[in-house]
Amino acid sequence: MDAFGMGLVAAMGALATVAGASEDIDSDIGSQSNPNSQVQLAAQVGNPHRIYNKAIAGEPPSNALWCTTAAIMAYVLIEGYGMPLLFAAAAGASLAALFDGVMSVSAYLGRNASQARFNQWIYLDILRYTTPSIMAHVWITSFCIVLISIMQVYILTPHHPFPIPVIALVWGLTVGAIGSSVGDIHYGGEREFQWRLFGQGLNTMLSGQIVRKAEAGLRNSIDNAWFCAKFGGPCTGMGFGLTVFLDNWRTTVFDPITQATYAILMGVFFVIVMNLYNFYCELSARRKYGPYPGYKGDIAA
Amino acid sequence: MAAVRGFKIEPKQLRIYGLIGSVVGIYLAYLLNAITGTTIFSFVGALAAILGAVMGANAVRRVCAYGIGTGVPSIGMLSLGMGVVAVLFGLSIAEQMGIGVLGVIIALVYSMIFGYVVGLIANRVMGFNIPVMEEGLTDLSGAGTLAILGWSFAISGSLGYADIVNSVINTGFLAIIFICGGLAILHPFNANLGPDEKQDRTLVNAVMVGGMSTIATGICALMTLGLAAGMVQIVVGFAVWYYFFVWYYRLAARDASAVVGTGLLPPTVQ
Numbered sequence: 001m002d003a004f005g006m007g008l009v010a011a012m013g014a015l016a017t018v019a020g021a022s023e024d025i026d027s028d029i030g031s032q033s034n035p036n037s038q039v040q041l042a043a044q045v046g047n048p049h050r051i052y053n054k055a056i057a058g059e060p061p062s063n064a065l066w067c068t069t070a071a072i073m074a075y076v077l078i079e080g081y082g083m084p085l086l087f088a089a090a091a092g093a094s095l096a097a098l099f100d101g102v103m104s105v106s107a108y109l110g111r112n113a114s115q116a117r118f119n120q121w122i123y124l125d126i127l128r129y130t131t132p133s134i135m136a137h138v139w140i141t142s143f144c145i146v147l148i149s150i151m152q153v154y155i156l157t158p159h160h161p162f163p164i165p166v167i168a169l170v171w172g173l174t175v176g177a178i179g180s181s182v183g184d185i186h187y188g189g190e191r192e193f194q195w196r197l198f199g200q201g202l203n204t205m206l207s208g209q210i211v212r213k214a215e216a217g218l219r220n221s222i223d224n225a226w227f228c229a230k231f232g233g234p235c236t237g238m239g240f241g242l243t244v245f246l247d248n249w250r251t252t253v254f255d256p257i258t259q260a261t262y263a264i265l266m267g268v269f270f271v272i273v274m275n276l277y278n279f280y281c282e283l284s285a286r287r288k289y290g291p292y293p294g295y296k297g298d299i300a301a
Numbered sequence: 302m303a304a305v306r307g308f309k310i311e312p313k314q315l316r317i318y319g320l321i322g323s324v325v326g327i328y329l330a331y332l333l334n335a336i337t338g339t340t341i342f343s344f345v346g347a348l349a350a351i352l353g354a355v356m357g358a359n360a361v362r363r364v365c366a367y368g369i370g371t372g373v374p375s376i377g378m379l380s381l382g383m384g385v386v387a388v389l390f391g392l393s394i395a396e397q398m399g400i401g402v403l404g405v406i407i408a409l410v411y412s413m414i415f416g417y418v419v420g421l422i423a424n425r426v427m428g429f430n431i432p433v434m435e436e437g438l439t440d441l442s443g444a445g446t447l448a449i450l451g452w453s454f455a456i457s458g459s460l461g462y463a464d465i466v467n468s469v470i471n472t473g474f475l476a477i478i479f480i481c482g483g484l485a486i487l488h489p490f491n492a493n494l495g496p497d498e499k500q501d502r503t504l505v506n507a508v509m510v511g512g513m514s515t516i517a518t519g520i521c522a523l524m525t526l527g528l529a530a531g532m533v534q535i536v537v538g539f540a541v542w543y544y545f546f547v548w549y550y551r552l553a554a555r556d557a558s559a560v561v562g563t564g565l566l567p568p569t570v571q
Contacts, residue, residue, distance in 0.1 A: 037371075040494070048567050057374040057484060057491055065480045072477045072521055080524035095520075099513060102546065103484070106506055107492040109553035113502065114495025116558040125563040163473030169480060218566065 008156050009252050012148050013245030016175075019144035020240030021233040023063060023175050024183030026137030028228040029130060029221045030054025030104055032062070034184035038192050040111065041208035043120040049212045050123055052130045052221040053111045054104045059184075060176035062103070063141065067172030070096040070142035071149055071165040078150075085150050093143035097135040104134050130221050145171045148244070175240055182239045186232030191224055198289040246270055305551040307501040312359060316440060319356025320409070323349045323447040327405055331460055340458035340526040344534040347518055350451025350482070351511030351541070357444025357486035358507035362500065364437035365490055373494070376441065377487025381479050383419065384445025387412030388453070388465075391446075396462040404460060408446050416442025441486070448482040449475075455518045455534060458526050468525040477521065481514040502552040505545050512542030 026032075030052050031039040042049050056062040070092030077088035105127060112122045149167040152160040160167060192210040193202065214223050250266040310318075326349025333342035357380055365373050391408025395401050420438035423429045431437075454460060456478070457468040469475050489506040490498070515538030523531030554560045559567065 050566065055491055055494065057377065057487055058371070061374050061378065061480065061483065065484055068477045068480050069517060072474060072517060075473070076520055076524040102513065103488065106509065106549060109550065110493035110502065110506060111495060113553040113557040114493050114498045116497045116556055119558050119567045121559040121561055121564070121567050122553065122557045123561055123563060163471070165473035165476040169476040212566070
């Protein structure tokens with residue numbers, strides 16, 4: 001273990017935290033993945049809305065696409081044209097943001113046009129002011145992910161044997177999966193159904209009955225970004241940052257070849273500690289907010 | 302605004318266009334490159350891949366119309382996954398048998414059989430019970446194979462197994478072909494999901510995403526084939542993307558219940 005390697009691991013953890021947070025807020029602005037089904041359903045049960053509907057293949061594949069696009073651009077600039085690493089990453093992220101803008105616009109237009117019979121209109125002002133904020137967040141995500149890949153391949157020793165685009169693809173899938181399972185619940189479960197009592201769950205009767213009106217005027221996707229940036233985004237960032245940091249930390253502290261057993265045991269230790277902490281969190285939430293007033297005891301099956 | 306051009310194509314017709322157009326396109330690109338002794342015509346391979354992707358998008362549309370909502374991305378990834386296996390199998394077998402050029406046909410035939418078997422398993426063993434599943438997965442597997450072959454050719458400029466391994470797989474550019482080609486097949490139906498989905502809008506979207514993939518492979522080709530071949534591909538990809546994006550916007554405006562600059566919620570229908 002050397003100080004430089006540990007510094008790099010810390011930097012990668014910090015970049016991953018930022019990437020996770022911006023990834024989650026990007027998907028929340030566009031109502032991607034978890035919240036998307038309710039946004040899609042809302043118009044069909046008679047609740048047309050002014051919320052962005054960015055359906056791009058679920059979060060893991062779409063983030064894999066942005067990160068890979070940024071990575072090929074960076075890779076070509078570094079290997080083919082000898083450009084500086086930071087410049088190459090920034091150029092790649094810009095291309096990824098453009099790709100994302102096109103895909104988002106086409107998804108919003110297509111999904112709303114396919115709901116013509118439910119009177120769901122296409123609002124051009126939503127396209128104009130929401131798409132740039134989605135693109136900006138995608139820029140941050142793909143920039144951070146490409147920088148992590150560049151660090152792994154060019155700077156961290158031993159150098160990672162895989163080419164940058166493949167590493168970025170895997171990181172993109174990972175950040176998408178973590179965002180989809182951590183942060184989106186906050187938007188899909190809390191923001192869309194704010195008036196729900198704790199412990200009620202989402203029964204079929206409530207499907208599509210999302211909150212469409214804001215504190216003032218109609219709710220739009222920028223309001224959702226404001227809400228999600230307070231808890232869901234940082235949570236996702238912490239989840240992804242910890243994943244990257246702890247995983248690299250144990251192979252930096254313990255040599256993966258000569259001390260492989262210690263590294264594996266350390267991983268098992270982390271998993272056990274996190275499970276215990278999750279268990280504690282759930283118990284604590286139930287103690288503070290539960291039980292649901294309508295709970296009438298368990299019903300025998 | 303003048304009436305927007307729309308169209309309707311039967312799946313069988315589209316399959317013929319997709320398969321024959323794509324195979325002919327890849328061989329045309331190969332011949333043009335071989336005759337002129339350059340790699341400048343590699344972009345024809347990318348255009349051929351778009352034809353395959355359009356066929357795949359139509360197959361996704363048919364299979365997923367049976368109510369597979371969240372399965373749309375999965376089926377697109379499955380298609381490209383089958384494609385990667387088939388391409389590597391076809392090209393390496395052809396190379397070992399000394400008939401390198403016929404690798405495209407071997408990969409295509411193998412992938413379609415493979416797709417049919419996967420469709421059979423999905424329907425009979427896993428119990429999907431979707432009538433067009435076998436047919437759809439056969440199409441999808443073929444489309445994934447053609448997409449990967451076409452865009453790989455656009456990056457490597459050659460159909461040789463060793464060349465493709467060198468310039469597409471070892472550099473990691475297969476990642477962008479996999480994910481961007483996958484999106485060209487699955488994004489069209491996913492983006493247009495809903496009861497009023499129309500075939501022409503979905504397929505125009507497929508060509509549009511195919512144009513974006515061509516831009517991406519063009520950027521890769523800047524490194525593997527050089528500035529001229531890469532730039533030609535980027536410009537062609539941009540032209541395809543722009544034309545079909547404008548067309549797509551018009552089709553969406555045609556189908557939507559209203560396109561408004563801004564406004565409150567529409568009066569409810571119920």
